Amino acid sequence: MTGLDYTDGNYSDLSNFLILSSKPLGEGNGGAVYLALHSLSNKKFAIKTTAVNKKTYQNFQREINILRSITQHDNIISLNGAFENNNQSYMVMPFIEDGNLLSNLSKNGRYTELQARKVTEGILRGIGHLHRHNVVHRDIKPENILIDKRNEAKIADFGFATCITRPSSLTTFCGSFIYAAPEILSHVPYGEAVDLWGVGVTLFIMLGNYYPFYDRDERMNNHIYQYKIDFIPKYWCSISSAAKNLVADLLTVSPHERPSANEALNYPWLEHKKN
DSSP states (O other): OOOOSOOOGGGGOGGGEEEOOSSOSEEETTEEEEEEEETTTTEEEEEEEEEOOHHHHHHHHHHHHHHHHSOOOTTBOOOOEEEEETTEEEEEEEOOTTOBHHHHHHHHOSOOHHHHHHHHHHHHHHHHHHHHTTEEOOOOSGGGEEEOTTOOEEEOOOTTOEEOSSTTOBOOOOSOGGGOOHHHHTTOOBOTHHHHHHHHHHHHHHHHSSOTTTTOOGGGGGGGGGOOOOOOHHHHTTSOHHHHHHHHHHTOSSGGGSOOHHHHHTSHHHHGGGO
């Protein structure tokens, strides 16, 4: 098995890093993520690592190739380096101190519309960039959205991401069940629209502080097309109609009727941010 084929100077040598805690920052798809100090720059980084075998190696290599294939974007986590050491694969990425969106919500409670609007705009800009590069993330959820000190969103964890060559040509069942789009759960070919469903669930959680489809389980898959969004008044009475309209359209069961990332950015609720 050949080594990972991406290096970036001093970020490709494990001896230049000090793992600061044995407790991981989180468990990403395909590996744990640890906080590390880069001795040469004295900067903190997040390092994703997994044991090397044929399957994990291929998954890691795919994730690296995807991150390399897209040009750098403010709303997508960047890759500083990747390497192997003692049958472990490593990916080096910037450390975002404020953590992910889910932990932020758990700590601070539901977002105001102003906060949610800024985060949603960043997610949509990042997704739009991915889709222009023919990349589908397939696991958009609060755990995979990092929030920096300026409340800017960065899309992370590309373990399920893949390239798409034709519309609705993907068939792999993947992602996280409570965030997965209806077309994935229904085992029909799908495409970029699954990422917009993930944005809709994420926005719903930011504003409502609960999961829109929390009670669904595998026995309900046959009834996927009957799903209706329940805007419980005690949580949503103070939320604007413009915000709820965007949520509802992103959570449209038919993928062909969901707005694209660029279309969603032109919705009145997000247009309001520019005024």
